[in-house]
Amino acid sequence: MKGPDSIAPALSLSAFLRALRERQSPAEFGLAAGARRRTPGLRREEVAQLCGLSVTWYTWIEQGRDVSVSASTLARLARGLRLSRAERSYLFEVGGKRDPERPGHSDDPPEEVLACVDAIDGPAYILDRTWGARRWNAKASRLFAGWLDADGEKNLLRYIFLRPEARTLILDWTSRAQRVVAEFRAAVTAYSDDPDIRRLVEELRVGSPDFERCWETQGGLAREGGERAFDHPTMGLLHYQQVSLSLAGWSDYRLTMLLAAPTIRNR
Numbered sequence: 542m543k544g545p546d547s548i549a550p551a552l553s554l555s556a557f558l559r560a561l562r563e564r565q566s567p568a569e570f571g572l573a574a575g576a577r578r579r580t581p582g583l584r585r586e587e588v589a590q591l592c593g594l595s596v597t598w599y600t601w602i603e604q605g606r607d608v609s610v611s612a613s614t615l616a617r618l619a620r621g622l623r624l625s626r627a628e629r630s631y632l633f634e635v636g637g638k639r640d641p642e643r644p645g646h647s648d649d650p651p652e653e654v655l656a657c658v659d660a661i662d663g664p665a666y667i668l669d670r671t672w673g674a675r676r677w678n679a680k681a682s683r684l685f686a687g688w689l690d691a692d693g694e695k696n697l698l699r700y701i702f703l704r705p706e707a708r709t710l711i712l713d714w715t716s717r718a719q720r721v722v723a724e725f726r727a728a729v730t731a732y733s734d735d736p737d738i739r740r741l742v743e744e745l746r747v748g749s750p751d752f753e754r755c756w757e758t759q760g761g762l763a764r765e766g767g768e769r770a771f772d773h774p775t776m777g778l779l780h781y782q783q784v785s786l787s788l789a790g791w792s793d794y795r796l797t798m799l800l801a802a803p804t805i806r807n808r
Contacts, residue, residue, distance in 0.1 A: 553635040784800060
């Protein structure tokens with residue numbers, strides 16, 4: 542049995558499916574509108590038939606019952622109801638699953654979107670779903686010695702846990718590293734079957750006892766901003782306010798900006 546925390550996503554999925562069903566035109570699916578329809582849109586049994594599901598199962602999902610809805614079921618609903626790309630993306634988001642037909646590399650953000658980092662007055666970078674840096678500006682390159690200042694590995698987690706430069710650059714490395722792992726775990730929950738993410742996690746668990754310890758705590762936190770401090774080998778002590786945003790239309794990508802901030806207060 543699921544806990545109380547599972548109910549809210551189920552109700553969100555329920556509300557979305559009901560809204561989708563009620564605004565569909567029966568004629569668009571080759572169904573007679575009929576004078577005896579008491580509700581707008583499609584009937585539940587019609588949605589079930591269009592999507593290859595049993596009427597009982599679809600009814601339970603739309604009612605928000607405490608059931609586990611698989612990614613394949615969501616895919617059937619998306620195809621059967623002929624959802625747009627945005628509607629399909631939202632369906633999987635509220636369903637808490639990774640879309641098995643998620644667009645690939647060709648649907649990455651275009652160059653003009655990635656280039657937004659150059660307009661930011663402070664270190665800025667864009668991470669993909671595995672937290673590999675896809676674009677960064679010159680200030681980020683100067684700040685992150687050993688990560689963004691040279692050719693080679695660009696994954697943020699590998700940098701933090703496998704490169705010695707990170708431990709001296711990032712102030713309070715231990716607590717920051719633990720929080721980063723919790724943020725990553727929360728970010729990839731819906732992509733637990735992604736082979737790239739699974740390989741990354743296993744590599745880090747083997748290669749870094751610190752990552753293994755943080756991962757085993759089972760913590761999960763939303764990626765958010767806050768005060769960040771660095772002890773740079775040439776620029777000295779630096780303080781920033783971090784702001785992180787998802788890219789609209791490319792939910793796998795995250796823009797992080799480090800903006801000038803006053804000295805961090807003592808706690």
